[in-house]
Amino acid sequence: MFGRLRAWSRRHSKLVDALVVSPLVLFCLLTLDVYKSGPPFGRYIGIPATLVLSAALITPLLWRRNRPREVFAVVALVCFAQWVADVTLLPADFAVMIAMYGVAARCTARWAVAAGLVAEFGLLLAVLRWDFSQLDAFPSMSVFVIAIWLAGIYANTRRRYVESLVERAExxxxxxxxxxxxxxxxxxxxxxxxxxxxxxxxxxVMVVQADGAGFAIDSDPEQARRAVQAISTTGRQALAEMRRLVGVLRQDAAGGEEYAPQPGVAQLGDLVRQVSDSGLPIGFTVSGTPCALPEGEQLAIYRIVQEALTNTLKHGGPGVRAEVDVHYGRGEIVLRVADDGRGASAPWVEGGHGLVGMRERASMYGGTVEAAPRTGGGFQVVARIPVGVAA
Incomplete structure (x- = not known):
C-alpha cells in the first residue's frame, strides 16, 4: 500500500506539492484583515498588494521538488525585496522555511548548509530592522529555523538510504x-x-563400419553382417545418449522417466572395445593406483579419450593403430592417446570443435590438453587433469 501511494505521489508531484502548501494559502487568506488596524512593525500595503506578494512567495513552492535551489533563491529574493521596502512580515514568509527544507531534503550537503545560512541571515536582518529592543529573541527563533533545517537533512538522509536499498535490490x-x-x-x-x-x-564409427561392410559384402558376407550389426548397435547407443541429453531440456519431462548413467572411467574399456570392433586396433593400458573421482571429472576423462579416438578414426588414414594410456600419478591423471597415422599431413583444424571441447572439459577441472603431430609420424593428445588435493 505504501509503495502504491509513493508511486502515485511521484506521478502527481505538482498536485501533492499544491496540497502541501494549501494550509499556508488558507492561513494567509484568513489573516488578510489582521493588519488593517496597523501592523506591529513595518508598513501595511493593503489587501491587493498583500495577495500579490503572498502569491510571489508561495507559487514557486510548486516547483520545489524538481528545482529546490532555484525555488529557494526566488523566495529568498522576494523576501529580501520585502525587507528593503520595509513591508511588514506576512504569513506567506513562512515559504522561506519550506523552500529551505526542500533544499536540505533534496540537495547536497553544501547546498543545504548554504540555504540554512541564508535563512539564518534573513532572520537576523528581520530582527535588526523590526525588533531592536529584543535581540535576545534571535536565538529562540534561530532554534526554530535550525529544527526545520535538521528535519530536511534527516529526510535527505532517509531518502538516500531508501534509494540505496532500492538500488541494491535492483x-x-x-x-x-x-x-x-x-x-x-x-x-x-x-x-x-x-x-x-x-x-x-x-x-x-558407423561410417567406418559401413565402409568395411561395403568392401566385404561380396567377398566376406559374414564380416559384412557383423559390420552391419555393429552399425545398428552403435546407432542405438547414439540415440540413447542423445535422448538422455535432449531430455534435460524438456520442461514437461515425466517425473518417473529414467536416464542412463553418465559414462566414466570404468567405461573406457567398453569404449576402446567398441572402437576396436570398428576396425581400429587399439592398445589400452592403465597404470598407477586408481582413485575415486567425481562423476563430472570421470565424464570429462571419458569424453577426452572418446574425442581423441574419433579424430584418429577421421584423420588417421588406412592401417592406423592407436594407443590409449591412462596413468594415475601423484595429484593428477595423465591421459595419452597416440596413433601412427598421417599426423601432420592429416586435415587437422587447430580451431575445431573437438580440440576446443577437450580443452574446455580439462580446464573445468584445472587441467590442460596438448594436441600435436608426433615426431616420426602420427598424432598425439596428452591431457593432464589434477585430482585430490591438487585439484
Missing part, C-alpha cells in the same frame, strides 16, 4: 538474472559439447 535482481543467464549458457554449452562428442564419435 542490482541483486540484475545479478540474479545474469547468473541465471550464465548458468543457462553454461548448460547449453555443456549439452552442445556432449552432443558433439556423441554424434561425432558414433557417426565416425
Amino acid at each position: 542490482r541483486a535482481e540484475r545479478e540474479r538474472d545474469q547468473q541465471a543467464r550464465i548458468a543457462a549458457a553454461a548448460e547449453r554449452a555443456r549439452i552442445a559439447r556432449e552432443l558433439h562428442d556423441v554424434v561425432a564419435h558414433n557417426v565416425s
Whole structure:
C-alpha cells in the first residue's frame, strides 16, 4: 500500500506539492484583515498588494521538488525585496522555511548548509530592522529555523538510504538474472559439447563400419553382417545418449522417466572395445593406483579419450593403430592417446570443435590438453587433469 501511494505521489508531484502548501494559502487568506488596524512593525500595503506578494512567495513552492535551489533563491529574493521596502512580515514568509527544507531534503550537503545560512541571515536582518529592543529573541527563533533545517537533512538522509536499498535490490535482481543467464549458457554449452562428442564419435564409427561392410559384402558376407550389426548397435547407443541429453531440456519431462548413467572411467574399456570392433586396433593400458573421482571429472576423462579416438578414426588414414594410456600419478591423471597415422599431413583444424571441447572439459577441472603431430609420424593428445588435493 505504501509503495502504491509513493508511486502515485511521484506521478502527481505538482498536485501533492499544491496540497502541501494549501494550509499556508488558507492561513494567509484568513489573516488578510489582521493588519488593517496597523501592523506591529513595518508598513501595511493593503489587501491587493498583500495577495500579490503572498502569491510571489508561495507559487514557486510548486516547483520545489524538481528545482529546490532555484525555488529557494526566488523566495529568498522576494523576501529580501520585502525587507528593503520595509513591508511588514506576512504569513506567506513562512515559504522561506519550506523552500529551505526542500533544499536540505533534496540537495547536497553544501547546498543545504548554504540555504540554512541564508535563512539564518534573513532572520537576523528581520530582527535588526523590526525588533531592536529584543535581540535576545534571535536565538529562540534561530532554534526554530535550525529544527526545520535538521528535519530536511534527516529526510535527505532517509531518502538516500531508501534509494540505496532500492538500488541494491535492483542490482541483486540484475545479478540474479545474469547468473541465471550464465548458468543457462553454461548448460547449453555443456549439452552442445556432449552432443558433439556423441554424434561425432558414433557417426565416425558407423561410417567406418559401413565402409568395411561395403568392401566385404561380396567377398566376406559374414564380416559384412557383423559390420552391419555393429552399425545398428552403435546407432542405438547414439540415440540413447542423445535422448538422455535432449531430455534435460524438456520442461514437461515425466517425473518417473529414467536416464542412463553418465559414462566414466570404468567405461573406457567398453569404449576402446567398441572402437576396436570398428576396425581400429587399439592398445589400452592403465597404470598407477586408481582413485575415486567425481562423476563430472570421470565424464570429462571419458569424453577426452572418446574425442581423441574419433579424430584418429577421421584423420588417421588406412592401417592406423592407436594407443590409449591412462596413468594415475601423484595429484593428477595423465591421459595419452597416440596413433601412427598421417599426423601432420592429416586435415587437422587447430580451431575445431573437438580440440576446443577437450580443452574446455580439462580446464573445468584445472587441467590442460596438448594436441600435436608426433615426431616420426602420427598424432598425439596428452591431457593432464589434477585430482585430490591438487585439484
